[in-house]
Amino acid sequence: QVQLVESGGGLVQAGGSLRLSCTASGFTVDKHPMGWYRQAPGKQRELVAAISSGGSTNYADSVKGRFTISRDNAKNTVYLQMNSLKPEDTAVYLCNVPRVPPRDDYWGQGTQVTVSS
Numbered sequence: 001q002v003q004l005v006e007s008g009g010g011l012v013q014a015g016g017s018l019r020l021s022c023t024a025s026g027f028t029v030d031k032h033p034m035g036w037y038r039q040a041p042g043k044q045r046e047l048v049a050a051i052s053s054g055g056s057t058n059y060a061d062s063v064k065g066r067f068t069i070s071r072d073n074a075k076n077t078v079y080l081q082m083n084s085l086k087p088e089d090t091a092v093y094l095c096n097v098p099r100v101p102p103r104d105d106y107w108g109q110g111t112q113v114t115v116s117s
Contacts, residue, residue, distance in 0.1 A: 001026045002024070002025070002026035002027055002103075002105070002106055003024070003025045003026055003108070004022055004023070004024050004094075004095050004096065004106055004107070004108040005022070005023050005024075005025075005108050005109075006020060006021070006022050006093060006094055006095055006108050006109065006110050006111040007020070007021050007023075007111055008020040008021045008111055009093060009111030009112045009113045009114075010112075010113070010114070011114045011116065012085055012113075012114070012115055012116070013115070013116050014085060014086055014087055014115055014116065014117050015084060015085065016085050016115070017081070017082060017083045017084075017085065018082045018085065018113060019079060019080070019081050019082070020036070020079065020080040020082065020093055020111060020113075021077055021078075021079055022034070022036070022077060022078040022079070022080075022095035022108075023075070023076060023077045024076050024077070024078070024095075025076070028073070028076055029071055029073065029076055029077070029078055030053065030071065030073040031053060032053060032097055033050060033051065033052045033053055033097060033098055034050070034051055034069075034071065034078045034095060034096075034097060034098065035047050035048075035049060035050035035051070035069075035095065035096060035097070035098030036048050036049045036050075036067075036069060036078070036080045036093060036094070036095055037093070037094045037095070037096060037102070038089075038091035038092065038093045038094070038113075039091055039092050039094070039110075040090060040091035040092070043091075046060060046062075047060065047098055048060045048062070048063045048067060048080075049063065049067055049068075049069040049080060050069065050098040051069045051070070051071055051078065055071075057069055062088075063082075063089075066082065066083050066084045066085075067080060067081065067082050067083070068080070068081040068083075069081075078095055080093065082113070085113075085115045086115060087115045087116065087117045088115075089113060089115050090113060090114050090115050091112075091113060092110040092111070092112055092113075093110055093111050093112075093113055094107055094108060094110040094111075095108065
């Protein structure tokens with residue numbers, strides 16, 4: 001019933017930019033908080049950015065100042081603008097409702113971001 005589809009990942013050189021998209025079905029993103037997570041091999045899954053239903057945002061220290069989360073209610077889509085990318089940003093990026101614990105049944109396939117040095 002609820003489906004989240006991530007897209008926009010790819011291969012980019014250090015210092016470059018990417019814009020990720022998370023398109024939702026089964027609920028409207030403007031009525032829920034939404035977050036972007038990332039998971040790299042050998043590392044814990046990390047919530048890197050979140051936006052509340054009221055539009056306030058929070059970021060992990062590792063991405064603060066470089067990443068921006070936003071929402072387009074007409075398209076029912078959440079975005080993650082990633083600038084000044086670093087090799088340590090390499091991971092699979094996924095979206096979900098930022099509850100603890102995250103909803104396991106909401107995870108999509110994610111989108112791979114690879115940053116070369």
